[in-house]
Amino acid sequence: xxRTRLAFRQPAGxxxxxxxxxxxAFLFAPIATSVIYSxxxxxxxxxxxxxxxxxxxxxxxxxxxxxLRRAVETSVVASFWSALLATLLGSALGFxxxxxxxxxxxxxxxxxTYLLLIVPETVTGVSLLLFxxxxxxxxxxxxxxxxxxxxxxxxxxxxxxxxxxxxxRRYEEASADLGANRWQTLRFVILPHLAPAVGAGALMAYxxxxxxxxxxxxxxxxxxxxxxxxxxxxxQYGPAPTVYAAAAAIMFFTLALIGLAALLYRLAAxxxxxxxxx
Amino acid sequence: xxxxxxxxxxxxxxxxxVPTSDAxxxxxxxxxxxxxFVAPLAFTVFFSFGHSTFxxxxxxxxxxxxxxxxxxxxxxxxxxxxxxxxAGSALxxxxxxxxxxxxxxxxxxxxxxxxxxxxxxxxxxxxxRVMSWQILLARGSAVETLxxxxxxxxxxxDVLDTQTAVFIGIVYAYLPIAIVPLxxxxxxxxxxxxxxxxDLGASPWQTFLFxxxxxxxxxxxxxxxxxxxxxxxxxxxxxxxxxxxxVLIGRAISSQYIESQNYALGSAMAVLVMIAVxxxxxxxxxxxxxxxxxxx
Numbered sequence: 001x002x003r004t005r006l007a008f009r010q011p012a013g014x015x016x017x018x019x020x021x022x023x024x025a026f027l028f029a030p031i032a033t034s035v036i037y038s039x040x041x042x043x044x045x046x047x048x049x050x051x052x053x054x055x056x057x058x059x060x061x062x063x064x065x066x067x068l069r070r071a072v073e074t075s076v077v078a079s080f081w082s083a084l085l086a087t088l089l090g091s092a093l094g095f096x097x098x099x100x101x102x103x104x105x106x107x108x109x110x111x112x113t114y115l116l117l118i119v120p121e122t123v124t125g126v127s128l129l130l131f132x133x134x135x136x137x138x139x140x141x142x143x144x145x146x147x148x149x150x151x152x153x154x155x156x157x158x159x160x161x162x163x164x165x166x167x168x169r170r171y172e173e174a175s176a177d178l179g180a181n182r183w184q185t186l187r188f189v190i191l192p193h194l195a196p197a198v199g200a201g202a203l204m205a206y207x208x209x210x211x212x213x214x215x216x217x218x219x220x221x222x223x224x225x226x227x228x229x230x231x232x233x234x235x236q237y238g239p240a241p242t243v244y245a246a247a248a249a250i251m252f253f254t255l256a257l258i259g260l261a262a263l264l265y266r267l268a269a270x271x272x273x274x275x276x277x278x
Numbered sequence: 279x280x281x282x283x284x285x286x287x288x289x290x291x292x293x294x295x296v297p298t299s300d301a302x303x304x305x306x307x308x309x310x311x312x313x314x315f316v317a318p319l320a321f322t323v324f325f326s327f328g329h330s331t332f333x334x335x336x337x338x339x340x341x342x343x344x345x346x347x348x349x350x351x352x353x354x355x356x357x358x359x360x361x362x363x364x365a366g367s368a369l370x371x372x373x374x375x376x377x378x379x380x381x382x383x384x385x386x387x388x389x390x391x392x393x394x395x396x397x398x399x400x401x402x403x404x405x406x407r408v409m410s411w412q413i414l415l416a417r418g419s420a421v422e423t424l425x426x427x428x429x430x431x432x433x434x435x436d437v438l439d440t441q442t443a444v445f446i447g448i449v450y451a452y453l454p455i456a457i458v459p460l461x462x463x464x465x466x467x468x469x470x471x472x473x474x475x476x477d478l479g480a481s482p483w484q485t486f487l488f489x490x491x492x493x494x495x496x497x498x499x500x501x502x503x504x505x506x507x508x509x510x511x512x513x514x515x516x517x518x519x520x521x522x523x524x525v526l527i528g529r530a531i532s533s534q535y536i537e538s539q540n541y542a543l544g545s546a547m548a549v550l551v552m553i554a555v556x557x558x559x560x561x562x563x564x565x566x567x568x569x570x571x572x573x574x
Contacts, residue, residue, distance in 0.1 A: 016380035020392065023377040027399040027453065030410030033420075037413055089307035096304035101294045105304055112311055118503070118555055119319065120511020122528040123548045126535045127318035130545060134321060134335065150315040153307060182297040211403050214513055218535060228405050235409055235518060247406040258401045262394070 038244035058245035071230035079209035081145045086205035090156025098164040116154035121214035129218040144219045148212045156201035163197030196268030203261035326545035335541040343546035359527040366448045367506035370456045378460035400454035439521030447515040456501040463497030499562045
């Protein structure tokens with residue numbers, strides 16, 4: 001404790017502290033701006049960079065905008081299914097990345113997961129568009145969901161993998177010694193331990209899918225349009241004030257979900273700590 | 279690629295009994311990712327050698343698409359993208375390092391909270407965060423007033439729709455993801471090592487150059503990777519903040535698919551981006567002997 005105090009007193013510590021505060025201000029300025037401007041009156045029914053007064057009008061307008069509402073509905077449905085698939089497949093992937101008995105399979109699975117993270121989304125998106133075009137699958141909600149799952153799966157897999165890495169292998173061995181088969185061990189020993197990581201992974205998958213813009217840009221149609229794609233499209237014609245209202249509302253919702261994910265993850269971490277120091 | 283689907287196939291030498299459960303748990307996600315991720319990428323590589331037909335694409339074996347993608351306008355935008363990713367990633371690292379350093383070394387018991395605070399924005403909508411810069415950087419905005427007040431700038435702000443705006447947006451968008459790996463390596467450096475270096479007479483600068491920086495290398499590599507790779511395919515930030523000038527390759531690829539419907543050329547350009555990503559990964563891996571593993 002006293003060392004930290006000392007560090008703060010050093011000129012270098014103050015410099016770094018100032019830099020940190022600047023970074024935080026930089027990171028939060030746009031978020032604060034979008035929230036504040038969602039209440040901006042604007043002028044002539046347009047958003048302006050000048051703040052002209054407070055109103056709740058845009059929230060009501062956004063609520064009544066049917067295209068916007070349909071986009072939100074599509075986003076909610078698509079990210080729900082994507083998160084569900086990512087939770088099931090990503091958890092399985094995250095588990096087998098660490099625990100599959102064959103080393104080559106393990107490294108293949110992690111290779112695949114890291115590949116998912118390093119291929120730019122633009123490339124993934126156009127590849128999927130080409131894939132659907134060549135295989136003559138018409139674009140629909142299902143193709144959109146299938147297209148945004150891989151990234152969500154990778155995110156969930158990495159979170160669950162981190163959980164598996166802290167899981168003591170001896171629990172599994174003990175369970176096997178006591179006569180449980182592999183499924184029983186998975187169901188009654190491993191899954192309860194991983195539940196918080198799986199929960200956090202599911203929420204992150206939902207958030208990532210909901211926010212997905214680049215891949216979705218290529219897979220949406222006028223009939224199946226997600227919220228980010230709709231907002232992105234409408235921005236090209238100058239920001240409509242309703243965009244900020246809708247965006248701010250969604251952001252509060254997302255932040256609440258993130259808070260929940262963080263809480264779950266913390267609970268998991270605490271349990272690990274207890275397990276380790278008992 | 280071949281080994282992805284047959285999950286439980288072991289070489290004859292090391293015959294390991296794979297429980298059905300593990301085979302299924304590995305096989306199902308692998309199969310799903312194979313269909314919706316690996317196969318589309320393979321299609322892109324395959325058709326990058328094909329021809330675009332009217333509203334479609336036909337297989338073939340020609341390098342014409344690559345020739346087109348590597349000449350004139352597209353070559354320029356490809357080079358511009360490489361420079362952009364390099365500069366953007368460097369700027370991100372420069373901004374992230376002191377921030378991560380502060381969290382790891384000076385935040386004391388507020389470490390976790392300090393880290394969480396810089397991470398929160400990363401998880402809010404990417405689009406909203408970027409489009410807010412349109413308001414912040416516009417003429418007559420709060421930023422203009424503030425800069426004028428601090429005498430850092432005088433007169434109206436003419437930043438929107440320029441490269442500067444794109445760099446602000448890009449550093450903004452990827453700063454949190456650069457901070458995390460740097461924080462992890464810096465936090466791992468034992469305080470005793472730093473003290474020893476000081477006791478042995480090293481100046482703070484010497485300690486930083488010869489102790490902290492070398493030990494932080496894997497984190498630097500990971501941060502560079504996590505920022506440079508998405509920048510190579512960046513589509514949203516330049517579109518929203520950069521105006522029409524200086525088209526980057528992400529935008530060029532996207533317009534081949536959405537506007538020109540020239541899938542073959544778009545595929546060749548996408549393959550070039552993947553090659554660039556591969557080179558970046560290989561270079562960084564070489565420079566730092568390995569990456570750190572960080573969850574997203």
